[in-house]
Amino acid sequence: MFDALYWRWVPLLATLLLSGCASLDYYRHLAHGQLHLLQAREPISELLNDPTADPALKQRLTLAQQARDFASTQLGLPDNRSYRLYADIQRPFVVWNVFATAEFSLSPQLHCFPIAGCVAYRGYYSQSRARGAAALQQQQGLDTYVGGVEAYSTLGWFDDPILNSMLRWSDERLVAVIFHELAHQQLYVQDDTAFNESFASFVEQEGLRQWRAAQGLPPSEARGAKHREQFVALVLASRARLQQLYDSALAPDEMRVNKQAEFMRLRTEYRALREHEWRGVGLYDNWINAPMNNAKLLPFGLYDQWVPAFAALFDKVGRDWPRFYQRVAAMALLAQAERHQALAELSTNAEHPGTR
Known part of the structure; x- marks a missing residue:
């Protein structure tokens, strides 16, 4: 679920x-x-x-x-x-x-x-x-x-x-x-x-x-994580298109029709992903088939947005938990705009390690 x-x-x-x-x-x-x-x-x-x-x-x-x-x-x-x-x-x-x-x-x-x-x-x-x-x-x-x-x-x-x-x-x-x-x-x-x-x-x-x-266990199965990433990417792309729609100057009736069309597109793209890449595995069928609206899309991206930044910071402090928590606590004291800028820079460095 x-x-x-x-x-x-x-x-x-x-x-x-x-x-x-x-x-x-x-x-x-x-x-x-x-x-x-x-x-x-x-x-x-x-x-x-x-x-x-x-x-x-x-x-x-x-x-x-x-x-x-x-x-x-x-x-x-x-x-x-x-x-x-x-x-x-x-x-x-x-x-x-x-x-x-x-x-x-x-x-x-x-x-x-x-x-x-x-x-x-x-x-x-x-x-x-x-x-x-x-x-x-x-x-x-x-x-x-x-x-x-x-x-x-x-x-x-x-x-x-x-x-x-x-x-x-x-x-x-x-x-x-x-x-x-x-x-x-x-x-x-x-x-x-x-x-x-x-x-x-x-x-x-x-x-x-x-x-x-x-515990002497092998790394977690990567396939499930990949499926989740692909699904979240679909929803985030749909959200971006909806945001563009809501920022437009269309009349409410026309916007309402386009909104429902976007939800239909999301379902269609999910089913294509499910059949062609996941070999019929329907991890998110219950969610995608239930009634769709804006409120249902709210949490997407929040849990993952800055994970690469924190991973880069963890590496930067030598993978030392106490030092990591100290650096994160210091970042938390910044104004939100400064904090997000610091996270964005860490994310960029994570993508391009040669720039560190």
Whole structure:
């Protein structure tokens, strides 16, 4: 399912984020959902020592604890109680995020909070609430999309648990997401999603490479990553064409027709890629065949935009994690325009190593 690859957005932090920009009922809902999650937690060490616990559950949690230890001892990530607890929330997703855009725009409706900064969604612990919120926004003429989230980080404000929703993943993905979410605890910059997610994605990818090497495992299968890159490239190209359309002076009716034509083109190009290069493997069929709109395209590119820059910086500091985190923290203090310029220069150097 495509959502599982991309909807790892940091959620709103319950009552810690109270401000006048949303209803009290919404915050009560967030506080109740977060409290229920916290109350469901139990130490993994106790579960592993419980002779009555499910052996399959104990096996997955043992792997999670090995990855958790590796994250702190080898990758220099925070050493705390996050992901040393387990919570069975008895549902497939922990939250559902609602994304919205104007009919002829690829800019998200932002929601701003004191700690998390401005984010491109509103999160709900109830699927029915999320769908209701999306329906209200649709009545206002907005494009909306509801995405289920299997895991999230509270940036260290709470001890985040391993959730039952995470255990549906493969071993590799479970390990990778632990690294990714702990990277958000290591460093998070308000109002710069591309920076935050690219940083966490690099830590996840490099961390996973080091984890596999330490376990005596071969490098990850490159084919899946290539498929993902090709698919993301298709969507980003579609987004670029849509942006050009929305920047034009066409009448709304004509723009509306062209918008739907672009979504049809995206589906056609995907099916050609699926049949001719992927030999019929339909990794993203569910996503591509579901209703399409602007809101559904929002996350693309954010998780990967600056990964080459962070990879170049990691090499530049001798692949030393503490030095790498120090340099990234210094970059985080820059104004956003300066920070992005520094990342762009690192990306250019990564493409042309002889210029370093």
